[in-house]
Structures are given as C-alpha cells and as structure tokens.
Amino acid sequence: MLGVTHLLFSFLFGSFVFNFIGGSLLTKIIWASALLAGTFMPDIDAKVVFLRHRGLLHTIWPVLIFLILGGLLSKLQILFLPLAIGYLGHLTADSLTPSGIAFFYPISSRKVSGPIRTSSVLELVLVICLLILIFFS
Incomplete structure (x- = not known):
C-alpha cells in the first residue's frame, strides 16, 4: 500500500476515537503527531537489516504494547x-494486499491478505472511499 492509504486508514480510525475524547488544540496536535508516527512505525522493519519486512513489527503485539503502556502510564x-491506532491503521491496510500480514506471528504464521495491489486502480478506489468516510466521520 502507498503511504497515503496507510495514513487514511489511521486517520479514519483515529477520527472515530478522537470524536469521543475531544480536547484542546495542543491535544489535537499531539494526537495527530502520535497517530502519524504510529502509522509509519511498522515499516521500520524495511530499513533494519536484522528484521524481516512484514515480520514481527507487522503484528498485533506492538499495538497491544502501546495500549498496555497507555493504561499503565x-x-x-x-x-x-494514537500510536496504537496509527499502527493498527497501517496493519489494516497491509492486510488488504496479496502479501498480507500474519497478525499473530510468531504464535501463528497464518496470514490475512486481500486483492489490493500497491498503486492499482483498486487502491485508488479504496483511497476515494476512505476520503469520503473521513469527510463524513
């Protein structure tokens, strides 16, 4: 998926949650920054030699760690x-590609995948649908 598609999934998920939370301008800036960071965090594994792309960082475990840390702190x-929501947005987008992701790796190697190839017409249709959903959320 393209970066914009990852970002739109994260903003869609984030807008649903943020509408319940609300907050000041500073809260919105912090929220958006953390959401953005979480969105692109899973692809750090593409740049780190000893990590397999779409391996451990493309699982549900970092999301759970962020949620637990948020609860404890x-x-x-x-x-x-918002880090967890952004991360989950990225995972959702990647799960729609033919390569898919194994959400529960290393416990299970079973992948969730879909038909949407990067930069395809289907991805463009998805982007338009996400923009419409975000506009009305």
Whole structure:
C-alpha cells in the first residue's frame, strides 16, 4: 500500500476515537503527531537489516504494547492511544494486499491478505472511499 492509504486508514480510525475524547488544540496536535508516527512505525522493519519486512513489527503485539503502556502510564495515554491506532491503521491496510500480514506471528504464521495491489486502480478506489468516510466521520 502507498503511504497515503496507510495514513487514511489511521486517520479514519483515529477520527472515530478522537470524536469521543475531544480536547484542546495542543491535544489535537499531539494526537495527530502520535497517530502519524504510529502509522509509519511498522515499516521500520524495511530499513533494519536484522528484521524481516512484514515480520514481527507487522503484528498485533506492538499495538497491544502501546495500549498496555497507555493504561499503565495514564499521563501518557495521549501518546500511546494514537500510536496504537496509527499502527493498527497501517496493519489494516497491509492486510488488504496479496502479501498480507500474519497478525499473530510468531504464535501463528497464518496470514490475512486481500486483492489490493500497491498503486492499482483498486487502491485508488479504496483511497476515494476512505476520503469520503473521513469527510463524513
């Protein structure tokens, strides 16, 4: 998936949650920054030699770690919740590609995958649908 598709999934998920939370301008800036960071964090594995791309960083475990840390460190919830949501947005987008992802690796290698290839017409249709959903959320 293209970066924009990852970002749109994250913004869609984030907008649903943020509408319930609300907050000041500073809260919105922090929220958006953490959401953005979480969105692109899984692809760090593409740049690190000893990590397999779409391996451990493309699983549900980092999302759970962010949520647990947010629960334990309540003053930092403003960072960990949007990080988790952004991360989940990225995973959702990648699960729609033919390569897919193994959400529960290393416990299970079973992959979730879909038909959408990067830069395809289907991805463009998906981007348009996501933009419409974000606009109305």
